Each structure stands twice: as structure tokens, then as C-alpha cells.
Amino acid sequence: MSSTPPRWPAKYKRSSVSSSKGSSGSSPDKTIVSGQAMDGSDDSPVNLKENSLGNSVLNSPSQSGSGSLSGQGSMATPSRRPSLLSQPSHGRGVSLPDMPSHRGSISTGASRRGSVLSSAVSTSSISEDAGTVISIKEERERPNANPTAPSFIHDPNLAQKDLNKWMTVVLPYVSSLIFMFESLTDVHFFRAIMASPNLPQLFRAVTKISFKGFYWFSGIAHNRTANPYLEICAGLPNLQELTLTFHTAGLTTSRWHERERIKMEATDLEKSKELKVLRVTDVSGRYDLAALWRCPGLQVLHLECLNSPIVAHFVKVGDPLGPFRDLVHFLSDGFRQYCGTQVQIDLKVIDIEG
Numbered sequence: 001m002s003s004t005p006p007r008w009p010a011k012y013k014r015s016s017v018s019s020s021k022g023s024s025g026s027s028p029d030k031t032i033v034s035g036q037a038m039d040g041s042d043d044s045p046v047n048l049k050e051n052s053l054g055n056s057v058l059n060s061p062s063q064s065g066s067g068s069l070s071g072q073g074s075m076a077t078p079s080r081r082p083s084l085l086s087q088p089s090h091g092r093g094v095s096l097p098d099m100p101s102h103r104g105s106i107s108t109g110a111s112r113r114g115s116v117l118s119s120a121v122s123t124s125s126i127s128e129d130a131g132t133v134i135s136i137k138e139e140r141e142r143p144n145a146n147p148t149a150p151s152f153i154h155d156p157n158l159a160q161k162d163l164n165k166w167m168t169v170v171l172p173y174v175s176s177l178i179f180m181f182e183s184l185t186d187v188h189f190f191r192a193i194m195a196s197p198n199l200p201q202l203f204r205a206v207t208k209i210s211f212k213g214f215y216w217f218s219g220i221a222h223n224r225t226a227n228p229y230l231e232i233c234a235g236l237p238n239l240q241e242l243t244l245t246f247h248t249a250g251l252t253t254s255r256w257h258e259r260e261r262i263k264m265e266a267t268d269l270e271k272s273k274e275l276k277v278l279r280v281t282d283v284s285g286r287y288d289l290a291a292l293w294r295c296p297g298l299q300v301l302h303l304e305c306l307n308s309p310i311v312a313h314f315v316k317v318g319d320p321l322g323p324f325r326d327l328v329h330f331l332s333d334g335f336r337q338y339c340g341t342q343v344q345i346d347l348k349v350i351d352i353e354g
Helices: 136-140 163-174 184-194 228-234 258-265 280-287 289-294 309-314 322-339
Strands: 019-021 047-050 056-059 133-135 178-181 208-211 241-247 252-254 275-277 300-307 344-351
Touching: 133 136, 136 178, 136 184, 178 184, 184 228, 208 228, 228 289, 280 289, 280 322, 289 322, 300 309, 300 322, 322 344
Parallel strands: 019 344, 133 178, 178 208, 208 241, 241 300, 300 344
Antiparallel strands: 047 056, 252 275
């Protein structure tokens, strides 16, 4: 592989996207753009496989005995900036049984019952059916919320009492959950959960993340050198599926320099609000999307965009959804170049009223 990043083509072939009229919670059909994904992992992977009882069993280098766990109570700590040449170890990633057949949508209902819950092993430490969404916002807003005792695990002290059940029942169950974030406050609370010393290896069991509030990140600037949303992804070595939600306001910028805009406000307020569409490389820089290359085990990437009619009104030249469509080829090229993987990427446009 090349030791320096390639020069991205000025133009990318655009793909079609599906659009659905409605609120931000609507679920239009998706468009699959790229093909099948490839596996990858970090140097100390967690492997999930079927045992003879039909349970998902988590095998870890530290599972062989009842002693202490390596990496206990701490997330993987990546370097500050992404390593653009990181290579995955193919064939050593998480392999989950009974995956849902439709990856394009996230359901908060119990769409399937995981093999963990149908086994003969007691599941008293598990709170919900496998495959459900865990809202970190709701988690931190619970009365007496405690990151060392999350509600999706009934017995947060189980690892100290029965390490085998923790490793063979609870962690495989956690690997089926989708953790949803709506703000950076959620990110900080989730980090505290993952760092809890009485929840060993929990961060290695997380495979699905949904950043519904990704567009709230204000962008890389002088005092913001990294995107906290993507930083936490790099600390989850077995992350397989990720959802990023954009907003067309974040894909545009003012058409005028600041002084021009301020001067124009006094004479033509409407014109002073005009926007121009960003290039896909500018969008990548604003959100630090190069940090995704630090997730070489990622298999599925869902991209959503809230399409605002207000933004569209003030864009006089170009399409505010243009850079969103271009992200497919930009990111696909990046994963192939820097991770050696082919990631399944789908787009979803959600029309909103404001």
C-alpha cells in the first residue's frame, strides 16, 4: 500500500438514494451501494461462536481461567489521530450467529430472540430480548443513573460472582444490542459505562452503534482536533455496524465571507443567508471522517441525512444532498485504501419540516 494518502478525484459518481416524506423518525427504503463486507479485528479479538447448546460463547484470551481479565474495565485507547495505514487481521473478527436479514433499518422492538435467551442457561442478568436498541440518553436520565450499573444488565456484579456466566451469557447478549447516542453527553456517559471495573471486557462485546445525533458535532476547529463520536468507535475493537446521521445544514456553509455577510444583512437579509454546498472532502474534514479508518473491523455503515427545506431554499447553486451521496464512494475508497476492506454502505434521506 501507498505510504501517503491518495489524492481524491475531484468528482465522484453519484448513486441514487431513497427518500421518504415525513418526520426524522420515518424509515424509507435503503439503497445498498457496495457489496459484501470483510472481517477484521484488533490484536486481541473477541470471537463469538455457536457452542453445542446453541449458545453464543465469547472466547477471549483472558477467559481460560477464573483469574483477572486483561484489559479489565478500560476501553481500547487509540492514538489521537487516525492511523491511515492500519491493517486488519482478516478472519479474526467477531462472527455473530443469527444476524438479521435486513440491515438497513433499526428496530426498537424485539425483532428476534437471540440464542442466548432461548438456551438452558439462566438469563437472570439480562434485561431485554437480544437485538433491541439501548438509548444512552434514556440510560443516563434514569433516576439514580449509575454508569457502573447500567439497566440493560440486571446484575452488574455478576462478573465478580460468576465469571463464566458473564463471559458466556452476558457479553454475547451485549454483542447483539444496538447502542444509540443522541448527543456528546451520551458519549461521555457511555465511556464511563465501558470503563467500569465491575463490567470487565464490556467494550469488546459492543458490535453495533447508532449516532442519531452525529450532526450536532460542530466540526473540527482550532480547539477541536478530533470528533468524540468517532473517537469512541476506535476504542471498540469489535465494532461491526455503525449508523451516522447527518443534516444538510452540516453539508453547507455561508456563501459569503463573514464581513460581506454582516454588511449585506443591513440591505438584503434574505440574500445574506444564502448557502453554498461543501465538497465531500470538506465534509470529511469537518467531521473527521478519516477516523473511520481506525475501525478496520467495520462491516456495515448506514448513512442517514435529514433533508431540511430551509437549507434547500437558501442553496441557490448545487444540491445540498450532493456531498451526502458522494460520501459513499469517498468512504468506500478510503476503506479499501487504508484498511484493505470492502464495507457495505447504504444511504437514507429523511425529509423533515424544519
